C-alpha cells in the first residue's frame with residue numbers, strides 16, 4: 001500500500017460492549033504477524049453508527065467496516081495487504097460515511 005494507513009477502531013460504549021477492545025488488540029497482532037509495518041491501529045471516540053458496531057474505519061484510504069467480528073479480521077488484514085476491500089462489511093450509509101470522512105479530513109482524530 002503506497003500510503004501508511006490507520007485502522008481506527010471505535011472504543012465508545014456501544015462498540016466496546018460488542019468487543020471492540022479485544023478486536024483492536026487482535027487486529028494489531030494480525031497486522032504485525034503479516035509484517036505490515038505501514039499500518040497502525042488507533043482508538044476512535046465514536047463514528048455515530050453505534051448500532052452498527054463494532055466499527056472500524058481505515059483512513060486515509062476511507063473504508064468503513066461495520067459489525068466487525070473476530071472472524072472478519074483476516075479478511076480486513078488481507079485487504080490492508082492489498083486484496084480488494086471486504087464488501088460484506090461495507091454496510092454503512094454513504095451520507096454518514098461522507099460526514100465522518102470529512103471530519104477525519106479536518107484532522108480531528
Ligand code: FES
Pocket residue numbers: 010011012013014015016045046047048049050051053054055
Ligand atoms: S459507539 Fe462505536 S460508533 Fe458510536
